[in-house]
Amino acid sequence: AQRVTQPEKLLSVFKGAPVELKCNYSYSGSPELFWYVQYSRQRLQLLLRHISRESIKGFTADLNKGETSFHLKKPFAQEEDSAMYYCALSWGGLTGGGNKLTFGTGTQLKVEL
Amino acid sequence: DGGITQSPKYLFRKEGQNVTLSCEQNLNHDAMYWYRQDPGQGLRLIYYSQIVNDFQKGDIAEGYSVSREKKESFPLTVTSAQKNPTAFYLCASSMEALGYNSPLHFGNGTRLTVT
Numbered sequence: 001a002q003r004v005t006q007p008e009k010l011l012s013v014f015k016g017a018p019v020e021l022k023c024n025y026s027y028s029g030s031p032e033l034f035w036y037v038q039y040s041r042q043r044l045q046l047l048l049r050h051i052s053r054e055s056i057k058g059f060t061a062d063l064n065k066g067e068t069s070f071h072l073k074k075p076f077a078q079e080e081d082s083a084m085y086y087c088a089l090s091w092g093g094l095t096g097g098g099n100k101l102t103f104g105t106g107t108q109l110k111v112e113l
Numbered sequence: 114d115g116g117i118t119q120s121p122k123y124l125f126r127k128e129g130q131n132v133t134l135s136c137e138q139n140l141n142h143d144a145m146y147w148y149r150q151d152p153g154q155g156l157r158l159i160y161y162s163q164i165v166n167d168f169q170k171g172d173i174a175e176g177y178s179v180s181r182e183k184k185e186s187f188p189l190t191v192t193s194a195q196k197n198p199t200a201f202y203l204c205a206s207s208m209e210a211l212g213y214n215s216p217l218h219f220g221n222g223t224r225l226t227v228t
Contacts, residue, residue, distance in 0.1 A: 004155075006155075009153070025184070034216065036217075043219045043221050043222070044203065044219040045218075045219065046216040046217070049216065059125065059179040086155060086156065093212075100158060100161060101146075101156075101158070101217060102158070103148075103155040103157075104155055105153060105154060105155040106155050
């Protein structure tokens with residue numbers, strides 16, 4: 001069965017420090033991975049997806065199939081990065097019944113001055 | 114703003130009563146989803162619908178029911194059979210039903226409290 005693990009409930013860093021939010025997955029098929037973010041008093045929204053290979057708000061994430069990881073990184077944290085971050089695995093698609101997402105338990109990032 | 118609207122924002126019910134949560138979208142998305150969010154457990158899929166008049170159970174469907182009579186609407190009923198109904202419920206939609214991995218758009222959620 002598919003599974004997403006985010007080992008850190010809370011990550012606290014100082015402004016300007018590097019950030020790495022960990023995500024590991026378990027899935028027998030070809031994974032499609034996402035990071036979603038929820039800022040205070042805002043709805044959950046897509047941050048980035050691995051297939052796009054893009055940097056959003058300075059964040060990047062590389063899919064490492066060997067380590068089954070999709071860690072989210074940013075070299076210099078900003079105060080506005082404080083939010084709840086969810087890693088998600090998409091599965092199903094054309095082969096299996098639709099576009100479904102399995103989410104990790106989330107990591108609360110707190111950037112302190 | 115447009116997108117997905119969930120109502121109400123807060124809902125209080127007594128134990129033993131069924132309650133229906135509303136979810137409407139004006140994005141013309143084919144697929145809609147219901148998730149439940151509990152502290153320390155992330156988001157868990159309750160039901161999803163890829164197309165009108167069709168829906169499938171997610172990981173924790175017991176005690177819930179849905180309908181999809183219109184493309185833009187996907188109401189969730191929390192029945193008295195749901196053992197732990199107090200939670201934050203999120204509705205989402207995505208453009209593609211059977212296609213690959215289009216991102217989800219989320220509503221603002223409904224916080225249900227059952228006493």
